[in-house]
Amino acid sequence: MTENGNHSTKPVTIIDVARECGVSYSTVSRVLNGYEFVKESTRQRVMDAANKLGYVANLQARSLAGGRSQIIGLLVPGLDNGYIGEIVRGVDEELKRANYDLMLYTTHRHRGKESVYVNTIANGLTDGLLLIVPLVASAYLDALRQRNFPYVLIDQWDAADKSSVVDATNWQGAYDATRYLLECGHRRIAFITGLMELSSAVDRLEGYKAALADHDVPYLDELVIEGDFWQATAVTATERLLSLPERPTAIFAANDLSAYGVMESIRNAGLGIPEDISVIGFDDIPQSSIVYPKLTTIHQPLAQMGRVAVKMLLEQIENPDRPARRVTLATHLVVRDSCRPI
Amino acid sequence: MTENGNHSTKPVTIIDVARECGVSYSTVSRVLNGYEFVKESTRQRVMDAANKLGYVANLQARSLAGGRSQIIGLLVPGLDNGYIGEIVRGVDEELKRANYDLMLYTTHRHRGKESVYVNTIANGLTDGLLLIVPLVASAYLDALRQRNFPYVLIDQWDAADKSSVVDATNWQGAYDATRYLLECGHRRIAFITGLMELSSAVDRLEGYKAALADHDVPYLDELVIEGDFWQATAVTATERLLSLPERPTAIFAANDLSAYGVMESIRNAGLGIPEDISVIGFDDIPQSSIVYPKLTTIHQPLAQMGRVAVKMLLEQIENPDRPARRVTLATHLVVRDSCRPI
DNA sequence: ATGAAAGCGCTAACAG
DNA sequence: CTGTTAGCGCTTTCAT
Numbered sequence: 001m002t003e004n005g006n007h008s009t010k011p012v013t014i015i016d017v018a019r020e021c022g023v024s025y026s027t028v029s030r031v032l033n034g035y036e037f038v039k040e041s042t043r044q045r046v047m048d049a050a051n052k053l054g055y056v057a058n059l060q061a062r063s064l065a066g067g068r069s070q071i072i073g074l075l076v077p078g079l080d081n082g083y084i085g086e087i088v089r090g091v092d093e094e095l096k097r098a099n100y101d102l103m104l105y106t107t108h109r110h111r112g113k114e115s116v117y118v119n120t121i122a123n124g125l126t127d128g129l130l131l132i133v134p135l136v137a138s139a140y141l142d143a144l145r146q147r148n149f150p151y152v153l154i155d156q157w158d159a160a161d162k163s164s165v166v167d168a169t170n171w172q173g174a175y176d177a178t179r180y181l182l183e184c185g186h187r188r189i190a191f192i193t194g195l196m197e198l199s200s201a202v203d204r205l206e207g208y209k210a211a212l213a214d215h216d217v218p219y220l221d222e223l224v225i226e227g228d229f230w231q232a233t234a235v236t237a238t239e240r241l242l243s244l245p246e247r248p249t250a251i252f253a254a255n256d257l258s259a260y261g262v263m264e265s266i267r268n269a270g271l272g273i274p275e276d277i278s279v280i281g282f283d284d285i286p287q288s289s290i291v292y293p294k295l296t297t298i299h300q301p302l303a304q305m306g307r308v309a310v311k312m313l314l315e316q317i318e319n320p321d322r323p324a325r326r327v328t329l330a331t332h333l334v335v336r337d338s339c340r341p342i
Numbered sequence: 343m344t345e346n347g348n349h350s351t352k353p354v355t356i357i358d359v360a361r362e363c364g365v366s367y368s369t370v371s372r373v374l375n376g377y378e379f380v381k382e383s384t385r386q387r388v389m390d391a392a393n394k395l396g397y398v399a400n401l402q403a404r405s406l407a408g409g410r411s412q413i414i415g416l417l418v419p420g421l422d423n424g425y426i427g428e429i430v431r432g433v434d435e436e437l438k439r440a441n442y443d444l445m446l447y448t449t450h451r452h453r454g455k456e457s458v459y460v461n462t463i464a465n466g467l468t469d470g471l472l473l474i475v476p477l478v479a480s481a482y483l484d485a486l487r488q489r490n491f492p493y494v495l496i497d498q499w500d501a502a503d504k505s506s507v508v509d510a511t512n513w514q515g516a517y518d519a520t521r522y523l524l525e526c527g528h529r530r531i532a533f534i535t536g537l538m539e540l541s542s543a544v545d546r547l548e549g550y551k552a553a554l555a556d557h558d559v560p561y562l563d564e565l566v567i568e569g570d571f572w573q574a575t576a577v578t579a580t581e582r583l584l585s586l587p588e589r590p591t592a593i594f595a596a597n598d599l600s601a602y603g604v605m606e607s608i609r610n611a612g613l614g615i616p617e618d619i620s621v622i623g624f625d626d627i628p629q630s631s632i633v634y635p636k637l638t639t640i641h642q643p644l645a646q647m648g649r650v651a652v653k654m655l656l657e658q659i660e661n662p663d664r665p666a667r668r669v670t671l672a673t674h675l676v677v678r679d680s681c682r683p684i
Numbered sequence: 685a686t687g688a689a690a691g692c693g694c695t696a697a698c699a700g
Numbered sequence: 701c702t703g704t705t706a707g708c709g710c711t712t713t714c715a716t
Contacts, residue, residue, distance in 0.1 A: 013692095023703085024702065025693090026696085039702085054461075058466045059462075060402035060692090062693075062694055063695095063708090064403055065707080085427060093450075101445065106434050123400055125402055264632070291632055353709095365686075368710095368711080368712080372685095374710095375711080400710070403709030406711090407710040408711050408712070
């Protein structure tokens with residue numbers, strides 16, 4: 001047997017495979033692409049040769065030549081918050097199932113980079129694009145659509161409503177969280193918002209307001225502090241809340257990370273959770289069941305959102321003319337140990 | 343039909359740019375690649391035209407033609423454990439600085455996939471490869487080296503010692519953790535190991551043993567339970583430890599995730615941390631400062647390991663003949679609230 | 685200093 | 701059913 005698969009410096013190409021079994025290299029290409037009208041015996045011979053030589057497709061060449069790269073691009077703000085990690089996990093799982101690879105772009109919440117990336121990514125290497133909470137979406141979404149480039153937004157809707165998006169019931173989730181607190185007897189319920197440029201943050205604030213209104217509890221400006229979904233910001237925000245003449249008895253943080261900040265701040269002030277103040281979050285990232293006390297929160301099916309997004313994207317890649325659609329997954333309350341009846 | 347169906351508007355190519363400013367497209371290529379012998383005025387004209395047209399390089403074509411793809415591949419077991427996330431953060435930061443993109447491969451700890459990936463990744467798309475705690479490294483490392491393909495191992499050394507690797511002082515860290523416990527007066531110190539196929543797990547166990555020996559505390563088989571770096575496994579392991587006729591007074595978990603499992607299990611048993619049992623971890627992932635009680639642990643400079651790995655990889659890409667080298671970063675003890683003197 | 689031309693590995697017509 | 705032939709967009713000799 002020839003050992004040239006292992007010892008040659010150059011990777012094996014379809015030409016090597018073709019030579020090995022005496023057919024033209026376009027036939028090899030056909031076999032490799034599952035083209036149906038190839039004689040069975042030929043297909044077999046090609047497959048054997050390919051395996052024997054250890055052939056591995058060169059994706060760049062394939063996609064340059066007009067085929068699919070089997071790569072999808074994923075644009076995320078960063079990997080440092082558990083929340084994204086869960087979505088990526090779902091994306092990754094589903095992609096694997098469909099035999100796609102993942103190109104990861106991290107913007108580090110740098111607005112300028114988003115558009116640069118989107119253009120680069122859409123410039124051939126990837127077959128489609130997944131965007132997680134993009135900040136300045138509208139700027140380049142039009143360009144993408146013009147080029148009929150498949151993409152799906154995750155957890156952020158398109159104001160123009162022309163994009164495919166998968167998100168969760170942010171309004172309802174926030175409503176449920178607030179109602180739960182209300183039903184526990186709380187009346188002074190503070191709310192630390194998310195980054196208000198994101199639709200999810202806006203929806204959650206609205207849900208909070210609506211629940212209050214439905215229970216005839218007045219909305220108080222002093223109890224609502226603008227945050228940005230980060231723990232450190234929530235710490236400061238909570239300090240302000242705790243120094244109010246009349247302290248809130250419960251604090252609803254727009255996401256779990258912020259809730260950790262709230263807990264930290266409450267503890268710093270020498271108060272207990274939930275004895276003195278109840279805390280509720282939003283997202284239900286994995287860490288929320290290991291913090292102490294375990295965080296009561298609104299569960300958002302993050303991984304599933306990732307999976308669904310991939311499915312939608314793949315559909316779009318298969319059938320470019322599919323109209324955009326929006327899938328909203330349900331959230332639900334997870335009661336743990338950080339809240340108590342007043 | 344002339345279109346390939348995927349994109350309705352064709353991206354700008356160097357040919358367009360060349361036409362725009364009346365030079366040959368090879369000149370455009372030179373300018374774009376920073377070739378020095380180009381008349382300044384020509385360079386200027388080309389740059390202007392490129393900007394005006396919104397030219398974006400097609401990486402596949404570039405790399406197919408023999409240039410660099412400016413993409414490096416990153417092989418990780420999974421994104422679901424904080425630990426990897428930190429390393430990736432460092433990798434990502436440094437890559438951005440060097441203007442490289444990231445191709446992410448997740449093996450989900452599936453051994454078979456590792457080698458498939460490594461071959462695919464090394465087959466042209468990427469300029470180099472970063473491998474985080476690969477399981478079956480040796481199998482394909484040889485192939486990589488034969489092809490002179492740049493790669494760096496993170497947090498796992500190559501038994502054959504022919505690979506560039508960046509890791510941390512696992513032995514010393516474990517020694518320090520154990521010594522700390524010893525100095526707190528503990529004598530019955532249990533140890534839950536990591537996945538013993540990984541060098542870091544082996545080194546940590548050795549460090550634990552050495553510290554014990556140096557303090558004349560006998561090594562007891564019953565106090566050492568094999569784990570796998572996962573929380574759930576540590577829960578079970580701890581249950582066994584707690585049911586011992588004579589309970590340990592302290593438990594050292596081979597990583598923070600396991601330490602959370604230990605804490606969970608101790609709490610399930612109605613015991614207190616650190617009142618009844620002290621717990622110490624290893625890694626110092628971000629969550630360890632938000633769990634309650636805050637975890638005393640060995641800090642491992644994960645993000646920095648990622649950054650250093652990228653630097654080493656880039657050096658290798660620049661200069662393929664650079665000999666492999668190993669960089670070991672220092673760990674250190676971080677005292678928080680989960681341990682107390684006996 | 686710049687142009688011309690030869691591929692990189694592969695897909696997709698177009699012919700048999 | 702299979703071989704032939706263009707490119708895909710770009711880097712790189714080799715000329716000029």
